[in-house]
Amino acid sequence: MSRVCELSGTKANNGMAVSHSHIRTKKLQQANLQKRRIWWEQGNRWLNLRVSTRTLKTIQKKGLGAYAKSQGIDLNKL
Template sequence: MATATLLSSSFAMPAAARRASSSSSTSLGFATSQLAGLSLSAGAATSTAIAPLPKRQFQPIVVRRVCPFTDKKTNRANKVSFSNHKTKKQQFVNLQYKKLWWEAGKRFVKLRLSTKALKTIEKHGLDAVARKAGIDLNKK
């Protein structure tokens, strides 16, 4: 039923307009719009091209909850109620901001590390733990 109304509306166009729209549609290979009697062309698509967005120069620093020395991350766990109903919860790493004396650099280094990493540094030393983790303390 809808196609019958579309076909009848295309026949309501003058004969010259029908010939012009049919010749342009066959030469370009595009279908014509039967509702408005307009043909689609490649020129219309290129004139509405969107310019690329400029690159962002400033990117904010996102501080993740990850210890750089031990690679400890947030753990997903279930919180279990008395009725044994389980809901998801996150167990975060115990991260602390600490200023540690770096013997090789003869200065204090401010780090954000887990308490487990602090115990490891006390046992093995800051240089050994940083070397094993692949952290360069000169740039911090």
């Protein structure tokens, strides 16, 4: 399973690790994904999702239904 957020689509970022002597090596910055069981009010059921912590924070603020609607995601398919 790839490390991609199921709601926002957040995935790994390529970057550089820079040492004290300024030697650059490639580094992969993974998304901070968490498995969470989130209550969906409109569907009246629980959803098991693998989401990033940034997405969780937004869901707590807006609500799962409103966030999915803004992203154009149909929660019935999950």
